Amino acid sequence: MIIIKSPDEIQLMRESGRVTAAILRSLEDIVKPGISTKDIGDYVEKTILAHGMTPTFKGYNGYPAGACVSVNDEIIHGIPQKSRLLRSGDIVSVDIGATWKGYVSDAARTYAVGEISDEARRLIEGTEACFFEGLRYCRAGCRLSDISHAIQCKAESAGFSVVRDFVGHGVGRDMHEEPQIPNYGKPGRGPRLAKGMVFAIEPMINAGGCEVEVLSDNWTAVTADGSLSAHYENTVVITEGEPELLTLEGVL
Ligand code: MF3
Ligand code: CO
Numbered sequence: 001m002i003i004i005k006s007p008d009e010i011q012l013m014r015e016s017g018r019v020t021a022a023i024l025r026s027l028e029d030i031v032k033p034g035i036s037t038k039d040i041g042d043y044v045e046k047t048i049l050a051h052g053m054t055p056t057f058k059g060y061n062g063y064p065a066g067a068c069v070s071v072n073d074e075i076i077h078g079i080p081q082k083s084r085l086l087r088s089g090d091i092v093s094v095d096i097g098a099t100w101k102g103y104v105s106d107a108a109r110t111y112a113v114g115e116i117s118d119e120a121r122r123l124i125e126g127t128e129a130c131f132f133e134g135l136r137y138c139r140a141g142c143r144l145s146d147i148s149h150a151i152q153c154k155a156e157s158a159g160f161s162v163v164r165d166f167v168g169h170g171v172g173r174d175m176h177e178e179p180q181i182p183n184y185g186k187p188g189r190g191p192r193l194a195k196g197m198v199f200a201i202e203p204m205i206n207a208g209g210c211e212v213e214v215l216s217d218n219w220t221a222v223t224a225d226g227s228l229s230a231h232y233e234n235t236v237v238i239t240e241g242e243p244e245l246l247t248l249e250g251v252l
Helices: 007-030 037-050 118-135 144-157
Strands: 067-071 074-076 091-100 103-112 168-170 177-181 198-201 204-206 212-214 221-223 229-231 234-237
Touching: 007 037, 007 091, 007 103, 007 234, 037 067, 037 091, 074 091, 074 204, 074 229, 091 118, 091 229, 103 118, 103 229, 103 234, 118 144, 118 198, 118 204, 118 229, 144 177, 144 198, 177 198
Parallel strands: none
Antiparallel strands: 067 074, 067 091, 074 221, 091 103, 168 177, 168 198, 198 234, 204 229, 212 221
16 A cells, blocks of 8 residues: 655655755765765764654664665665775765654765766766656656656666666655555556655666675675666655655755
8 A cells, every 4th residue: 555645744754855865965075085985874874863863774674874875886785884995986875764753755876986987977877867757757647667667768778777676665654665666667557646655766777787686794785797886766755746856955
């Protein structure tokens, strides 16, 4: 069942989303060569707590940190580490969640560290473009898989591949609610979207093949072929008109 949120519930998610958005924005100036993935995780966690919110990921199924920080061929769920120092040329995806009065916002960006290759830049921008292509179908009356299909077409037309082992999802009181939202598939399938649904749309796009492996830490998902991967995610409300992005803008 897809839970429809009331205006009051959406307001709490909006408040949470503004902090999430602002943290992701501030990371644009913080992510630099020499910083460790732990520094990033700690900054995210501290800033969420400073706003009276809870880092949603910490303790979720035993996850040990307040953010996922995934470098280069790491797709998602990278665990922040003191010894993992970013270098110029890396790309790093940061995924964060904040819980405010029981309601979750969930979003991710991929950042360039120093100077990156044209191919890496194209992947980061292409992944963001996949999200916005999917967003065009985040409208009452569309079918769920219209979003999936749009993302897949955009990714593949740029020569990239879509990760299939992880999906977007409904979000609200729980970080992961129904429905699951794959980033691939045929259009015109699944439930019709309705006002008050809230989704985390999150394309995970690889420069090479779509195959995934999970490292021995049982969290970090990497590309099987070692190719670069990017991630871009926002929490999106379905309305009667334009979708509302809860995690795009905010100030700390
Ligand atoms: N944005 C991710 C998701 O939607 C983050 C979950 S990480 C976890 O699944 F550690 F909390 F599981
Ligand atoms: Co998510």
